[in-house]
Each structure stands twice: as C-alpha cells, then as structure tokens.
Amino acid sequence: MTRARLISLLANSVLEVVLVAACIFFAARSPHFLTLDNALNILRSVAEIGVIAFGMTLVIVAGEIDLSVGSMVALAGCLAAWLVQAGAPTPLAILCVLALGFACGGFTGWMRNRYNVPTFIISLAMMTILRGAALKLTHEFPLTPFPNWYDFIGSGRIYGVPFATILFAAVFVVIYVLMNLTAFGRAIYAVGGNAEAARLCGLNVALARILVLAITGLLAAISGVMLSSRMMAGNPNVASGWELDVIAAVVVGGTSLRGGVGSVWGTLVGVIFIGVVANGMLLLNVHQDGQLIARGIIIVLAVLLSRLRRIQVEV
C-alpha cells in the first residue's frame, strides 16, 4: 500500500520532480543560477506568457482553443498607446484595453455557440484580424506616448519583487480558486469532459464557453499592457507566435488538448519549467538554435510523461 502510494505520488508529480532535477542540474553547472536575483528574474521573464497560460488552461480544459492571444497582446499595447496619444488618461486607456480583450474573447465564444464553428477556426481568424488592427492603428510603427510612471507595471519592483511577478502570482491565485473551488470551475471541467452530459445536467454550457474565452482575452490584454509597459511602446509586431508558447506551457503542465483534464497548478509548473530551462541554457551560453531544439524536445517528453502518468493511474 505505502509503496503503491509512493509510486502514484511520484507518478502524479513527475513534472515537479523533473523541475527540481533541472534546477539541480543548472545549479551545479552555473554559480549564478541558484541566486535570489536569478529566481526573481525567471519569475519575471515568464510572467507575460504565464498570465495568459492560466486563462488558456481554462479554455483547453473546457475543450476549446484560443489562437488569438498573441495578436491580442500586440493590439492591447498598441490600443493603449494610441488612446494615450489621443489624449486619454492612461488609467482609462488601460481599462478600455482590458474591456476590449474581454469582449474579443467573449465574441469568439459567442460565435462558437451560435454557429457551432470550432474555436480553432474563429480564433485563427481573430488572430489575423487583431494583428491587422494593431498594424492599422499604429501605421506599422511603434507608438511611444506613455508617461514615465507607466513602466512600473512591467519593470517596477516592490521590495525588490518585480511587479510583473506579483501580477503573475495574483492571476495564478484567482484562476486557481476559480478552477478548483467554485461551481464555475466544476462546470468548466464538465463541459470539457462531456458537453452533452453537462447540458443534460442543466448546466449553462454556452455561458461557460463564452466566459473562459472572455477571461483569456482579458488576461491576454493584461499581458499586452505588461509588455508595452516594459518596452514603453505600443509595438504592433510583438508577441507573434506567443499563442504556441502559451499552449506549449499548458500542455507541458499536463492539460489534455481533448478537454476535461488538466490543472492550473500543472500550468504553473509548466510555465516555470520552461522559464527555468530557457534561463539555465542562457547561463550556460547555449545559443538560440539550441534553445529552440531543447524546448521542442521538452514538449514531446512532457507529453510522454503525462501519458505515462495516465497509465500509472489506471493500474
């Protein structure tokens, strides 16, 4: 019994174990790795993608996908810059941007229900529309109208802790609570695991889908504000390909693309794991080519590991 317990515990925390192993490996190779500064640096560098990944976890668990998040990040920064340039107070500009993110995500969810089009298609269309809108708004050049205090969101620190990291942690807590402790969270798992059963249980399937996509749109907009703050510019060309990085982090965290299975905690570990590997390789002077190859291999291994875990559970 205790041995079976141990095996199942290990099988269930394979990724955590691998993360610790990776940390030990990098710490042994580089004296700079295991420092508080570097740890905070990692947690800062993953914040912008990580914030979106928590939302994407909801979306994927609900059995959907959102490919428009990268473009949303770019548009969010550009729209904020454009509004500020046009004379809007910066806080109001930020609020508008967040509302836009929520609305765009919600629209994708609404289309999915109303016309029964896969979110893969709708969000693919949204991806190009939003990117196009960002380019149009800025005439393809970065806008830099932000007041000085604006850089605090992306680059500021409180007692030495990056504000972006605090945001990242806050979003994790909120989404974790939402997913694990609320009726809405149960509904998301039910809709992704068996939408027909959820419907016949009288759950509001449409609302669940719309809300998870809206929340992810909102988080992508927050991420866009963070990024534009760090660069002090609204740049229409940033964050291209982020949707895939985000999905990779979620999948590495053990969430199944088939829906119904996954966890916010897993995504946190997945995001940090990818951040640790990127940081460690940087310290070891691995070039970008090597980094990309390594990341691809990690994704494949992580998926194989989670399959192994599923087999273990069934025994």
Add this chain to the structure above:
Amino acid sequence: MAAPSLEVRDIRKAYPGTIALDDVTLTFRPGQVHALLGRNGAGKSTLVKILSGAITPTSGAILVNGRDIALRSPQDALANGIATVYQELSIIPELTVAENMLLGRLPRHRGIARFAVDRRAAEVVADRTLDTLGVKLDVRRKAARLSVGQQQLVEIARAVSRGASAVLLDEPTSALARHEVAALFAAVRSLVEKNVAVVYITHRLNELREIADQVSVLRDGKLAGSVRIAEATPKTIVELMFGSSPSAPAPTVAPAQAQPVLQIRNLNIPHTLTDVSFTLHAGEILGIAGMLGSGRTELLSAIFGAIPFTSGEITIGNQTVRAPTPALMKRLGLAFTPESRKEQALVLPMSTRDNLCLAALNRVGKRGFVTRATQRPTVARRISELHIAAADPNRPVAFLSGGNQQKVVVGNWLNTEPRVILFDEPTRGIDVHAKQQIFDIIRDLSRRNIASIFVSSELEELPEICHRILILRAGRITAEVRPHEITLDQLVARCMES
C-alpha cells in the same frame, strides 16, 4: 456438392466476472437464413464478434465444412469465407460504390500504367455483383449520396464479390425505412439462392416469418433453444427469450387518487411522436413500453427539453411549458437519467465525487464555492443511501462498474430534490444485483411521493416495477395497461402489432 457450412462447437467466452457465451453449439447451413435472437446482453454480439474474428473465444471450436479453423483476426475470417455486415457500416463516403465494394482488391491496368486503378474494370465487376443481388445502383455514385439501406446493400455486395460462403448481418433493419427493408430482404434471398449461409441477428420478432428459416435464441450466454420457423409461434419464441417464469406481480400498489404532477398534452415531433398525452401522479411509477424506434427515448428527451418538439405542452406542478430546456425543467423539479450513461450522463474523467454534485452544483456549493468540504455531506449521503461501491470517490467515475455508475447518475439527480425522474434504460448493461438495487431506489422514491417514468427495452422489467404501463407504438400511445392484467407475451405482442 454441398457448399461449406459454418459451425460453432462449445464456444465459450469468459470475461473477468461474467461469462458472455457459455458453451454454445450451432450450425449455420448453406442456403438458409438462420436468425439469432436474444435480449441485450444475451450474447448475440459476442457470437458475431467471434465469428468475424474480432475477438477470440476462451474455448471451443469454429468449423467450416467440418474443418476446425482458428480465427485470430477479421482477415482470417474473410479468408475462410465469413463476411460480416455490422450495424455501424464501414462505407467510405468519398469513394464510389464500385471503389467501396472492391476496396483493397481494385483491378489495375496492365503494362506501364499498372499503378493506376482500372476504373472501367472495377465498375464492370461491381455492376455484375450488384446485378446478381437484384440491386439497382449506379456504381459510379459517391457512397456519401446513398441512403443507409443502399450503403448496407453495397456492403453485402462487397461480401458477395469476395466469394463469402457465410454472411453475418448484425441487426440490418434497425436503421432502415420500410421500403428499404424490402430491398434488403430481396438481397438476402438472392444470397440464399447462391447457397450462402446467412446469419441474421435481429430483435424484431415480426420479421422472422418473412425472412428466416431457422431461429436460435440466446439467453444469458446460453443457447435457450433452436427451432424451425415453420414450427414456431411468437409465443414459443418469446418464452425462449424471456424464460417461462411468470411475470412478477407489481410490488407496490398504485397511489390512490394522488395529485397529478406532470401532464403531457398533444406532444408532436414529425415522424417520431404523434399527439402523445398522458398524466403522471405523485409517487406513481409509469412504464412506457415500446420496441426500439417506437419513440420512447425521444419522448423522454422531449419532455426534459433535451430535444425540441414542434407542438404540445408540458405541465409540471402548476407551470405550463412549451419550449423546455434542461436547465428550466431541472428548476421545475424534473430529473432525467439518459439512455447512454457514458455519452450523455457522466463526465468520465471527473471523479465520482464531482459527478455526484453536477446537477445540483449550486445547492451543493455555498455562494458559488464548491469545495471538497461543501461536497462531502452530499457525497457521503448518496454513497451510503444508494450503496455505491466506490473505493475512492476522488478517482474518476470511469473506474466504477456500470451499475455503480448508474447509481451515481441517479444520486446526482436526487440532489436536485426532483418531483419526477425520467429513467431511460436505467438497467442497460448492469448486472442483476445492481438492477434490483435500481428498482429498490425507484420504489423507495415512489414511497417518498417522487414519481418516475420508466423506459426499458427489457419489456419484462416493466410489470415488475411499474404501477401502470403505456404502450407506445410508432410514436403513438395505443393503450394503457395495468401490470396484473397482462402477461408478458401479451405485452410484447401489443408493442409489435402493426
């Protein structure tokens, strides 16, 4: 020369915990249509799967022409001249009729073009085969544009073109319209003329006289009997299927003069339900008896708002509804356990605990928060009250047995404190013991004044549990009977009369 006959000898198939087939011996003769009957779970599909090579028997022999053959794969079966046409057809929609028939054996051109398929040759072969079956079809047509019946004929033609000496038809008429059945029977008769042994699985008793020569009935994995159709009456066949045990008397007396809780008036769904009206009283257990395709599942689904209906109204309590949705009907005190547990009722990757709390998420939670702590009392209560054998309620519900899964579905709905529960096939695929437990639950609900509508394709269950039975035939309610007024074969006959 006699064409090869197909024989199974002492075939047994054991699964952990159950014996699906128990030493069955049968001979399928060439030029004969041999019908296989039996209720769900009697072992028909297991036998078909064994003969088609999809599964291997635990023991026993399969003989073709007296020679023992081992079937290890569907390819083995085909090589021995045994072809199977399953309920789920294996037609590829984007290919033509000819291509579908000759798939894997398409004729090629000669010489330099020998990589290319010789369409003309294929079409000629396909055309000739269809001709011998008396089927008129353009062999160049895409299969996607054929009706289900036509696709089935293409599959039969495929078997013939392979030179099959035995053809297994698995419930071939279950998805067919009336006129398509005639075409199918014509094709089956031409198979008989070609001296093919036809194994015909069905649950439609009224087809037998028209098509079958021999009838064998399986019951609980055993051969209950085999008779020539000329010597069999419907009564003997029903007795073979259900056993001759007298139907159990209704266990509880119908509540006298109880309040009506649910009234259905003139419910219509085109081609499915016609002017269905009835009233259900508090604490009553009402059975709906009907054959497959009679509209019983659609009736329950429509009442619950799972599928739309074109006209009619539903009154529950004092509310009248014309466009129900599951969420609305749940609020009004209706509960629904659908026909297929795994596809419609349970979220398999979720835990037993979560599945027990889905329908009543807001009751189980506190101000929108649902945690293990808020779930615990509800889950513990249902598990003990319904005797759910779940070693660990935190594990996925997929690990439970069928009977326990069904109890989870029922428990999930009890949390909504319903006035009426619609049970669609609650006993499907569960063992006898679990079935009795489900019955006990329904009776107990009745005592607590909760009414039930009970649908089962196992007709003998209805008199055992119901206070009153409505006969549903081709979408109409044709009669109302009391369980003690009717014998089982009368009930079966009433459901089948045309």
